[in-house]
Structures are given as structure tokens and as C-alpha cells.
Amino acid sequence: LLNIMIIDTRGTIDKKSCSECRCNHFINLPKNFYNDTFGVDGKPLSPNYKGGLFCCKDELQCKLKKGFEAPRRKLAIRYKITWVDWDQHQIPVRFYILDATDRVKKIGSLVIHDCQAEYTIPPSNAGIKHSPPHTQKANIPIEKGGYLIYSTAHMHTGAVNGTIYGQDGRVLCTSKPTYGKGEEPGNKKGYVVGMSTCYPEPGSIKIKDGEIVTMESRYKSGYRTGVMGHMYIYLVDRLPENIYRPTQV
Incomplete structure (x- = not known):
């Protein structure tokens, strides 16, 4: 499993609030967000939830400074996988x-x-x-x-x-x-x-x-x-x- 979260803070009014996923800092949070979003307990998210993973959904945009337009960027991850052949000296963890x-x-x-x-x-x-x-x-x-x-x-x-x-x-x-x-x-x-x-x-x-x-x-x-x-x-x-x-x- 490769789990990646990318938060674009360019031009944001408040980078700290954006990186901490403050719910009221997103300009396109759905109107029925709290009714349609379920927490770790499987129940609808409480209105007391002020920020975190559930407010950092795909395509949400932090509030930007007036007139700021960021150019699109293409990002990629490069990685290498190495391994050794299993033998009696390998110990599982x-x-x-x-x-x-x-x-x-x-x-x-x-x-x-x-x-x-x-x-x-x-x-x-x-x-x-x-x-x-x-x-x-x-x-x-x-x-x-x-x-x-x-x-x-x-x-x-x-x-x-x-x-x-x-x-x-x-x-x-x-x-x-x-x-x-x-x-x-x-x-x-x-x-x-x-x-x-x-x-x-x-x-x-x-x-x-x-x-x-x-x-x-x-x-x-x-x-x-x-x-x-x-x-x-x-x-x-x-x-x-x-x-x-x-x-x-």
C-alpha cells in the first residue's frame, strides 16, 4: 500500500490552516458535508469536527489570496524496490x-x-x-x-x-x-x-x-x-x- 496525501499551499491565505485541513478554510466544501461524510466510527461526521483527514478530500481547494492563480504542476514519485532471496538467515518481523x-x-x-x-x-x-x-x-x-x-x-x-x-x-x-x-x-x-x-x-x-x-x-x-x-x-x-x-x- 502506498498512501499519499498532497496539499497544495501555494497562494493560500493561511498555510497552517490549510496544511491542518481546517474545514472552514476550504472554498468548495460540499453544503451537505457533515451529513454525507462518515467518521471512523461509521457515523455521520459531527459538526464539532473542525479539521483533519475528512476535510482534506480530493479536489478540495484552500482559500486563496485575492487574484492568485497558480499554474498547474505535474508531480510524480520515483521509487526503487530491492529484495533478497529468502533463506534460513531471514527472520520475519x-x-x-x-x-x-x-x-x-x-x-x-x-x-x-x-x-x-x-x-x-x-x-x-x-x-x-x-x-x-x-x-x-x-x-x-x-x-x-x-x-x-x-x-x-x-x-x-x-x-x-x-x-x-x-x-x-x-x-x-x-x-x-x-x-x-x-x-x-x-x-x-x-x-x-x-x-x-x-x-x-x-x-x-x-x-x-x-x-x-x-x-x-x-x-x-x-x-x-x-x-x-x-x-x-x-x-x-x-x-x-x-x-x-x-x-x-
Whole structure:
């Protein structure tokens, strides 16, 4: 699966509102949008939904500065796929996406995950100097554990960091953002252009079967919509005999 979202902010009145998909910032939002759009729960979107993925639909246009006309651009993605032949030295991994909005419920032995995928940070403390970051947490049971070999977070502009903790409170990984400083693609000033990764010492971190880990997402205070706090982790049942250790980033 290759999932791509492209937001054109050229000539917009408010780039921040456009990139955060504020619903009232689109000039062609359908009149029956809230009745015809369904949220992650399968129900019509609430009028209280102010911004996020559901307002960033195909062909919607952010409000533009008066008289601005952007030339059409053709965009393409180039990628390479490489692989190795499978043998006894290849060890499969389990891939989890932990979401800071996950509202875990348990009915008997059945664990139900209710991930919201995104959330809104209220405007409290906005503009107050040295105000503490906004924190979003979720306690998530890992059904099948293993050795942690890699993890990184997915977060948006305004991110401070994303951290996962073990059930005993130990830090499993903290992923921090890199912000752009220029104008060229991949280094746009003010935007998150990368997240740091964790490659623990092989065998040093093991998550037990059923262990409850905590996903914590921290953002700078201030009103934000469409915020995400995800952590991707790779677990293995055993370690390879000849360990390859990538360069840490």
C-alpha cells in the first residue's frame, strides 16, 4: 500500500490552516458535508469536527489570496524496490502501529482497539510563553511481544516528540522531529521533514506477550487540527546469528 496525501499551499491565505485541513478554510466544501461524510466510527461526521483527514478530500481547494492563480504542476514519485532471496538467515518481523488516540476496551478476553487516527489540540495556553506541551497518551496491550529492533514516530508540524514506555515505565524509544530550515523540497522551513529512529542494541529490549505499553505524543501548545501521534515498531521472536546493525539516525 502506498498512501499519499498532497496539499497544495501555494497562494493560500493561511498555510497552517490549510496544511491542518481546517474545514472552514476550504472554498468548495460540499453544503451537505457533515451529513454525507462518515467518521471512523461509521457515523455521520459531527459538526464539532473542525479539521483533519475528512476535510482534506480530493479536489478540495484552500482559500486563496485575492487574484492568485497558480499554474498547474505535474508531480510524480520515483521509487526503487530491492529484495533478497529468502533463506534460513531471514527472520520475519511483526509490524505494529501504535496510536496515541487508541481507546482500548476489554470485553472478557477480547481486546478492542478504537483508534481515532487523529485528534485536535484545544487552544488552551496558546500564546503563553513557556507553556507546557500538550500530551496525548494511550495504554495499549501488545498481544504478541518480542525483541524490539526498530521504531519511529509519525507526527506533524508542532511535534515535540513521541515516546513509547514499557509496562514498568522504562523508555523503549523516543522519536524526535527534524524541522526544515530552507525553501528547497525536503527542507521546507517550519515543517517536520523527518523523525528520528531507534535501533536498540539487539536483544536489549524485549516486550512480553500481553505487556501494556504506553504511547505518548507531545506537541507544542496551541490550537491544532488533524494532529497525529503514531509509533511504528518492529518485533522479532529471535535474533539472527550474524547481527546487522544499521547506522543510527
